[in-house]
Amino acid sequence: MSRILVTGATGRLGQLLVEQLVARNRPVRILTRRPETARKLFGTTVQIAVGEFADRYSLDAAIRGVGRLLLLSPISERLAADQIAVANAADTAGVRRIVKISGSDWTIDPPGVSISGDAHAAVEQHLRRLSIESVSLRPNAWMQVSLANTIRQVLVGNPISAANPDAGVGYIDARDIADVAVHQLLAETVSGTPLILTGPGIVTPRQIAVLLSTILKRPVALVERPPSALTPDGDFEHRAVAEFGRLIAAGRAALTTDVVASLLGRPPRSVGSFISEQLAIEAALAG
Numbered sequence: 001m002s003r004i005l006v007t008g009a010t011g012r013l014g015q016l017l018v019e020q021l022v023a024r025n026r027p028v029r030i031l032t033r034r035p036e037t038a039r040k041l042f043g044t045t046v047q048i049a050v051g052e053f054a055d056r057y058s059l060d061a062a063i064r065g066v067g068r069l070l071l072l073s074p075i076s077e078r079l080a081a082d083q084i085a086v087a088n089a090a091d092t093a094g095v096r097r098i099v100k101i102s103g104s105d106w107t108i109d110p111p112g113v114s115i116s117g118d119a120h121a122a123v124e125q126h127l128r129r130l131s132i133e134s135v136s137l138r139p140n141a142w143m144q145v146s147l148a149n150t151i152r153q154v155l156v157g158n159p160i161s162a163a164n165p166d167a168g169v170g171y172i173d174a175r176d177i178a179d180v181a182v183h184q185l186l187a188e189t190v191s192g193t194p195l196i197l198t199g200p201g202i203v204t205p206r207q208i209a210v211l212l213s214t215i216l217k218r219p220v221a222l223v224e225r226p227p228s229a230l231t232p233d234g235d236f237e238h239r240a241v242a243e244f245g246r247l248i249a250a251g252r253a254a255l256t257t258d259v260v261a262s263l264l265g266r267p268p269r270s271v272g273s274f275i276s277e278q279l280a281i282e283a284a285l286a287g
């Protein structure tokens with residue numbers, strides 16, 4: 001069974017992915033700048049390659065003997081350069097498949113609306129030019145990021161604030177993204193065209209407020225606020241996040257696909273069950 005290298009393994013999605021691969025007895029190596037943190041997270045279940053994207057020597061060492069690669073890096077000015085460097089190292093080393101965690105489809109298509117989406121698009125384009133089999137996963141907004149934050153805010157008594165209370169989002173649970181990524185790493189073949197991943201339905205901030213009011217048995221306020229300012233001199237991540245906010249407020253994230261269900265043979269996790277789980281977790285932490 002060929003070894004799988006996971007980049008971004010210590011991050012939010014990477015951890016979920018690695019746990020799944022390990023549970024399936026797949027040989028996993030991870031690339032990290034923080035070996036102690038990685039050891040605490042994964043014990044001795046994975047090989048740890050200490051290195052970083054900008055250091056080709058460490059990339060070559062990490063990728064030696066690897067058959068498949070899960071390519072993930074954080075949103076940053078260096079996203080395209082870093083991911084292309086990893087892909088090139090993989091090409092040289094004879095890696096047979098790359099599964100890339102890309103940006104949400106609405107940040108990539110049409111081009112020019114998101115600096116983060118454009119960076120992911122450049123990587124996708126580069127992958128298509130290599131002779132390695134590859135597939136890019138374009139997940140919609142993750143429940144574990146903005147939705148989890150909304151729930152925490154409501155629990156401390158704050159209102160839900162949204163630039164457009166009626167702009168829906170087809171949120172996806174990060175565990176479903178991990179399930180699809182693992183599926184694509186282990187599948188016999190991959191399609192080669194980007195896979196647009198979403199949850200099962202579209203929810204608006206107004207609906208989330210109603211849902212939370214019902215579960216918490218108290219009114220949850222909803223306030224409309226102007227979209228975050230697009231500050232041209234802010235750092236890359238802040239500018240990217242401000243762009244996401246504007247695109248979401250314009251309704252661009254309001255989409256669903258059946259890709260998760262058709263690949264995994266079960267429906268994706270819903271916002272309702274995510275909210276119930278999060279409330280139970282927060283209650284356990286508080287009490």
Ligand SMILES: NC(=O)c1ccc[n+]([C@@H]2O[C@H](COP(=O)([O-])OP(=O)(O)OC[C@H]3O[C@@H](n4cnc5c(N)ncnc54)[C@H](OP(=O)(O)O)[C@@H]3O)[C@@H](O)[C@H]2O)c1
Pocket residue numbers: 007008009010011012013014031032033034037051052053054072073074075101102103104116138139140141142145
């Ligand atoms: N959140 C969303 O709604 C959403 C939607 C669509 C797509 N995405 C995509 O998901 C990705 C972010 O995933 P995430 O939130 O799971 O990431 P994350 O939690 O921010 O984790 C970042 C990971 O990257 C590694 N890393 C950072 N700089 C590195 C470097 N120079 N060399 C080697 N490793 C480095 C870190 O490893 P160490 O610190 O251990 O070295 C860490 O494991 C982005 O590409 C984003 O566009 C997110």
